[in-house]
Amino acid sequence: MARIDLVDLAHSYGGNDAPRxxxxxxxxxxxxxxxxxxxxxxxxxxxxTTLLNVISGIITPSRGKILFDGKDITLxxxxxxxxxxxxxxxxxYDTMTVGxxxxxxLKNRGVPKADIDRRVAEIGRLLDLEPYLNRKAxxxxxxxxxxxxxxxxxxxxxxxxxxxxxxxxxxxxxLKWQLRSKLKALHRELDLTMIxxxxxxxxxxxxxxxxxxxxxxxxxxxxTPAELFDKPAHTxxxxxxxxxGMNILPAEVRGRExxxxxxxxxxxxxxxxxxxxxxxxxxxxxxxxxxxxxxPGLLTAKIERIDDLGRIRFARVRVGDAKLAARAPGxxxxxxxxxxxxxxxxxxxxxxxxxxxxxxx
Amino acid sequence: MDKTVNQKAWFLVLPVFLVVAFSAVLxxxxxxxxxxxxxxxxxxxxxxxxxxxxxxxxxxTDLGGRFLASLGRNLFxxxxxxxxxxxxxxxxxxxxxxxGWTVAACLVVLALPLLIPWNVVGTIWQIFGRPDxxxxxxVLNAMGFDYNYVSNDVxxxxxxxxxxxxxxxxxxxxxxxxxxxxxxxxxYQAAQIDGASRWAVFKAIQLPKMNRVxxxxxxxxxxxxxxxxxxxxxxxxxxxxxxxxxxxxxxVKIALGQFDLGKAAALxxxxxxxxxxxxxxxxxxMTNAGVERKVQAESEPAVEPKPSAALKPVPALKPRxxxx
Numbered sequence: 256m257a258r259i260d261l262v263d264l265a266h267s268y269g270g271n272d273a274p275r276x277x278x279x280x281x282x283x284x285x286x287x288x289x290x291x292x293x294x295x296x297x298x299x300x301x302x303x304t305t306l307l308n309v310i311s312g313i314i315t316p317s318r319g320k321i322l323f324d325g326k327d328i329t330l331x332x333x334x335x336x337x338x339x340x341x342x343x344x345x346x347x348y349d350t351m352t353v354g355x356x357x358x359x360x361l362k363n364r365g366v367p368k369a370d371i372d373r374r375v376a377e378i379g380r381l382l383d384l385e386p387y388l389n390r391k392a393x394x395x396x397x398x399x400x401x402x403x404x405x406x407x408x409x410x411x412x413x414x415x416x417x418x419x420x421x422x423x424x425x426x427x428x429x430l431k432w433q434l435r436s437k438l439k440a441l442h443r444e445l446d447l448t449m450i451x452x453x454x455x456x457x458x459x460x461x462x463x464x465x466x467x468x469x470x471x472x473x474x475x476x477x478x479t480p481a482e483l484f485d486k487p488a489h490t491x492x493x494x495x496x497x498x499x500g501m502n503i504l505p506a507e508v509r510g511r512e513x514x515x516x517x518x519x520x521x522x523x524x525x526x527x528x529x530x531x532x533x534x535x536x537x538x539x540x541x542x543x544x545x546x547x548x549x550x551p552g553l554l555t556a557k558i559e560r561i562d563d564l565g566r567i568r569f570a571r572v573r574v575g576d577a578k579l580a581a582r583a584p585g586x587x588x589x590x591x592x593x594x595x596x597x598x599x600x601x602x603x604x605x606x607x608x609x610x611x612x613x614x615x616x
Numbered sequence: 617m618d619k620t621v622n623q624k625a626w627f628l629v630l631p632v633f634l635v636v637a638f639s640a641v642l643x644x645x646x647x648x649x650x651x652x653x654x655x656x657x658x659x660x661x662x663x664x665x666x667x668x669x670x671x672x673x674x675x676x677t678d679l680g681g682r683f684l685a686s687l688g689r690n691l692f693x694x695x696x697x698x699x700x701x702x703x704x705x706x707x708x709x710x711x712x713x714x715x716g717w718t719v720a721a722c723l724v725v726l727a728l729p730l731l732i733p734w735n736v737v738g739t740i741w742q743i744f745g746r747p748d749x750x751x752x753x754x755v756l757n758a759m760g761f762d763y764n765y766v767s768n769d770v771x772x773x774x775x776x777x778x779x780x781x782x783x784x785x786x787x788x789x790x791x792x793x794x795x796x797x798x799x800x801x802x803x804y805q806a807a808q809i810d811g812a813s814r815w816a817v818f819k820a821i822q823l824p825k826m827n828r829v830x831x832x833x834x835x836x837x838x839x840x841x842x843x844x845x846x847x848x849x850x851x852x853x854x855x856x857x858x859x860x861x862x863x864x865x866x867x868v869k870i871a872l873g874q875f876d877l878g879k880a881a882a883l884x885x886x887x888x889x890x891x892x893x894x895x896x897x898x899x900x901x902m903t904n905a906g907v908e909r910k911v912q913a914e915s916e917p918a919v920e921p922k923p924s925a926a927l928k929p930v931p932a933l934k935p936r937x938x939x940x
Contacts, residue, residue: 308805311805311809312808313805313808332808333805333808333809334808334809334811338809339809340805340806340809342802342805342806343802344800344802346800346802346803346806348820348821348824349824349825350820350824351820359810359812359816359820360809360810360811363810363811363812363813363816364811404806407806407810408809
């Protein structure tokens with residue numbers, strides 16, 4: 256049980272003297288609350304696994320500190336940190352039974368046999384592994400194996416946090432749901448800090464109460480799923496979360512107006528002091544742009560196709576060189592392939608050099 | 617499926633039939649023929665039935681005594697070199713670097729002894745061990761050990777065993793190294809998190825992942841050492857006395873030294889049979905291990921796609937042709 260603080264933590268596989276831009280993990284300072292369910296979300300190669308391995312102690316960071324409950328554990332070995340980790344591919348000890356697998360971490364720590372048996376029975380029950388305790392672990396299915404990996408972490412009663420490194424990659428889709436609900440249930444029951452690395456936004460958004468989005472070695476935003484959706488702090492978050500992702504358009508912004516290709520879009524807030532020379536863009540989620548019949552005062556777009564997702568339709572449109580997605584109402588049809596775009600001003604965000612700018616009311 | 621029937625296709629396999637007949641079947645049948653007869657030269661043969669075989673398996677006769685004694689030596693030799701080479705090979709594999717240019721360097725150094733022809737290895741050690749001009753023999757004697765493989769049984773045995781260890785441990789090490797390399801990094805990381813000691817990592821992860829390559833290593837080394845001829849023959853010539861005379865050396869003595877074709881043929885057939893049986897046992901054990909895994913996979917449809925099993929069971933190994 257612990258709060259985890261990262262203080263100015265950074266890591267480079269090329270050593271501390273490597274150029275700053277080449278760092279796999281750029282300096283980050285953040286706090287993981289005790290008992291929180293976190294998801295580390297980002298595309299492959301964004302540094303999320305590096306961050307996870309730094310926390311678990313498999314990698315010693317090039318600089319910065321990690322604190323568990325305020326105690327510096329940066330240089331402590333993996334064994335001495337109270338961390339459990341579940342890997343992408345199930346790691347089980349082939350020659351042992353399920354019960355022996357679960358007992359392994361305790362045996363290594365010299366726990367008395369009676370205590371081991373009690374803990375193994377307890378965890379076996381918790382993870383629904385009871386019927387298999389005396390069976391060879393190699394014979395089980397992938398999801399059962401992942402449960403064993405998890406169980407080896409949970410069996411220790413000193414575990415501060417459980418780290419998951421894309422644990423559902425090898426699991427069948429229908430079992431993914433089951434296992435994920437199991438994880439959520441365990442999280443509620445055991446009050447453990449869980450950090451879950453994934454590149455799948457559905458997994459991240461359903462599992463976590465705080466999602467940490469990483470991009471190119473940086474933590475670009477950390478917040479609840481709703482925050483990430485409504486107010487992406489970085490154009491990457493907007494683009495990465497949501498399907499289809501946020502529309503990003505280069506624009507000229509002055510006061511309460513944004514100019515896109517000579518056309519003016521109204522904004523809800525006023526942006527008077529944007530940094531000079533920065534790349535200014537506006538971002539708006541497809542859900543808040545509507546295609547309607549062309550009319551004066553609306554941005555005109557060419558419709559390329561309309562995707563019907565069942566409960567909602569999205570039109571793929573083109574404005575000049577820019578491609579956008581927009582909501583198409585059920586009644587909408589276009590005879591000549593052209594349409595007008597209606598923006599919801601309260602959901603149009605302004606970005607300067609990819610970072611969200613808060614306007615004045 | 618409709619198949620075109622064309623009996624002319626048999627002509628395509630005819631060359632293979634002929635080659636196999638002349639290279640394997642006919643020589644083997646000749647040996648079987650010899651083993652049933654006695655000869656006093658002059659190409660005169662007399663029917664002897666299973667007489668040679670009876671004699672061969674009866675320790676009270678000259679032939680049986682020599683055969684069984686050399687068989688015993690051979691078994692002892694095989695067990696001795698296995699007992700040394702397997703653990704040593706594992707230790708070497710474990711202490712090899714896992715990445716970087718040193719890997720290539722280690723592999724080259726390890727592969728060197730394997731590339732040297734048998735009789736060259738024998739010659740190297742024959743000279744190396746000589747008390748008068750050999751580096752090893754001279755140094756040992758200078759240090760006060762009375763080492764002489766020509767006159768002392770124990771010295772001869774030690775030389776032959778050390779030579780084999782020098783020659784073949786690399787093979788075991790390379791096989792084990794391949795097995796070790798196939799273990800994903802996550803296993804070591806998980807073990808670290810589980811607080812496993814070095815010994816526990818070896819027992820729980822490395823040894824189980826190596827067991828299939830080890831089985832192959834044991835099979836190869838057993839067969840090869842059981843058929844060994846050249847190296848001990850070059851170094852000790854089977855001596856002093858008969859102390860390092862292995863079955864193959866005995867066989868050559870009988871066949872070419874005494875020209876007892878009948879006895880030699882019977883001996884080589886029995887020798888061959890022993891090797892085949894051991895091969896078969898190993899093969900069965902290995903394929904059974906494979907079958908067991910397959911059954912598991914079928915009974916539980918949702919098993920993960922296994923990263924292809926380390927090595928497929930080797931097809932039945934063909935022993936070297938008998939010397940006769």
